[in-house]
Amino acid sequence: MTLIILDSIKAIILGLVEGITEFLPISSTGHLIIVNQWVSFDKAFTTLFDIVIQLGAILAVVVFFWKKLWPFTGDKIKNSETWNIWFKTIVGVLPAVVLGYLFANKIENKLFNPWTVAIALFIGGVIILIVERYKKDPKTTSINNLSFKTAFYIGVIQCLSMIPGTSRSAATIIGAIILGTSRVIATEFSFFLAIPTMFGATILSLLKYKGALSHYQVIILLIGFIVSFFVALAAVKFIINYVKKNNFKAFGWYRIALGVIIVAYFLIK
Numbered sequence: 001m002t003l004i005i006l007d008s009i010k011a012i013i014l015g016l017v018e019g020i021t022e023f024l025p026i027s028s029t030g031h032l033i034i035v036n037q038w039v040s041f042d043k044a045f046t047t048l049f050d051i052v053i054q055l056g057a058i059l060a061v062v063v064f065f066w067k068k069l070w071p072f073t074g075d076k077i078k079n080s081e082t083w084n085i086w087f088k089t090i091v092g093v094l095p096a097v098v099l100g101y102l103f104a105n106k107i108e109n110k111l112f113n114p115w116t117v118a119i120a121l122f123i124g125g126v127i128i129l130i131v132e133r134y135k136k137d138p139k140t141t142s143i144n145n146l147s148f149k150t151a152f153y154i155g156v157i158q159c160l161s162m163i164p165g166t167s168r169s170a171a172t173i174i175g176a177i178i179l180g181t182s183r184v185i186a187t188e189f190s191f192f193l194a195i196p197t198m199f200g201a202t203i204l205s206l207l208k209y210k211g212a213l214s215h216y217q218v219i220i221l222l223i224g225f226i227v228s229f230f231v232a233l234a235a236v237k238f239i240i241n242y243v244k245k246n247n248f249k250a251f252g253w254y255r256i257a258l259g260v261i262i263v264a265y266f267l268i269k
Contacts, residue, residue, distance in 0.1 A: 004216070007041070007220050008220065008223055010039050010040070010041065010220075011049070011220045011221075011223040011224040011227070012223060012224070012227050013035070013039050014032065014035065014036075014039060014049065014050070014053060014224055015053050015056070015223065015224040015225070015226070015227025015228040015231065016227060016228075016231055017031050017032060017035050018032060018050070018053040018054060018056070018057055018224075018228045018231075018232070019053075019056070019057060019060070019227060019228045019229070019230070019231025019232040019233075019234075019235060020231055020232075020235055021235075022054065022057040022169070022194075022228075022232055022235070023057070023061070023169050023190075023191065023194070023232065023235050023236050023239055024167075024169060024235060024239060024251065025124075025128065025167050025169045025170030025173055025174070025248060025251045025255075026121075026167055026169075026170070026251055026254060026255055026258075027117070027120070027121060027124075027164070027165050027166060027167035027170065027255075028054070028057070028167070029112075029117075029164045029165070029167075030117035030120065030121060030164050030165035030166075030167070032050050033112060033113070033114060033117050033164055033165075034114055034117060034262060036050075037114065041220075044209075045217060047205075047209070048205075048206075048209050048221070049220070049221060049224055051202050051205045051206060051209075052202075052206075052221045052224060052225050053224040053225055053227075053228035054198060054201075054202055054228070055198075055199075055202045055225065056224070056225040056226065056227075056228035056229035056232065057198070057228050057229070057232035058194065058195060058198045058199055058202065059229055060228075060229050060230075060232035060233040060235075060236055061191050061194055061195055061232070061236060062195060063233065064191075064233060064236045064237065065188075065191065065192070068082065068085070069082060069085065069086070069192070069195075070082065071083050071086065081143075081144060084143070084144060085143055085192060087148075088143070088146060088148060088151040088189075088192075089151070089189075089192045089193055089195070089196060090196065091148050091151045091152050091155065092151040092152060092154050092155035092158070092189070092192075092193050093155055093158075093193055093196045093197050093200075094152070094155060095152070095155040095156045095158065095159050096155060096158055096159055096162075096197050097200065099159045099162065100159075100162065100200075100201065103162065104162060104201075107162050107163065111163055111164055112164050113164075114262055114266055115263075115266065116163065116164055116165055117164050117165035117259075117262065118165065118258075118259045118260075118262035118263045118266075119165065119259065120163050120164065120165030120166045120167075120259075121165045121255040121256070121258050121259035121262070122255065122256055122259030122260065124165070124166055124167060124170050124252075124255050125251075125252040125253065125254070125255030125256035125257075125259065126252070126256065127174060127252075128170065128174055128248050128249070128251060128252030128255065129249060129252040129253070129256075131174050131177055131178060131248075132247045132248055132249050132252065135177060135247075136180075138177075138180055138181055138182035138183075138185070139180040139181075140179075140180050140181040140182065140185055141181075141182045141184075141185060142185060143185060143188065143189065143192075146181065146185065146189065150176075150179050150180070150181070151189070153175070153179055154172055154175050154176050154179060154189065154193070155193065157171050157172065157174075157175030157176075157178075158171050158172045158175070158193060158197065159171075165259075168190075168193075168194065168197065168198075169190050169194075170251070170255075172186070172189065172190035172193055173186045173187055173190045173248070174186075174248070176189055176190065183243040183244075183247070183248070184240075184243055184244060186243075187239060187240065187243045188240070191236065
């Protein structure tokens, strides 16, 4: 009974971390790698668990943007706009598909560690502050005006997120802003890119998992999945409202501070 309670608490903590950080520009993978230093299951199940709670976060985006992403409404104009979003999203995700297939395993084996996370958090934070300081007025203020060329370039920049600690959201959002989009459009397109990118990566990782699951493990996975879904849903709503009135400087300073704290911790440890 005690073990069930402890593992349920672990599932809730990790679900909270994933849900909060997945769509903020602060790196969910980086945070999970760090939190896993203290809160985790056995190695194989921890890997699977992190994948499943990521799936919960993806589902939150689909639910939040359902009306904007469902292309079979009976309204031809709206359907055309929705297909336009999907086509640009597919173009944007192609670089990650190719580079992920070629290098994902090598990157995971070499770079998934707290030191890489700390460095990537720090550098990413500095880049956010620089971009915000010298940001020009956006040229693209709607998804309809986002060109396929720009969507592809955002997808190329997204590939940087394969380095843990970089943050997929940070790479796509800041990359889109550099390429001339508004913060709101950069954030929305980042969410749209997340659906095929994260869903594909999740399914691929699940197919690689060779172990058999017990009923007990299924329950723990379900707890983490549900927590991640509802927390991510709240996080998506928060960031969409936040970027309408605020910039990303706070996230830049947070990343820098966290990177410094991680380095200090492991030097003292």
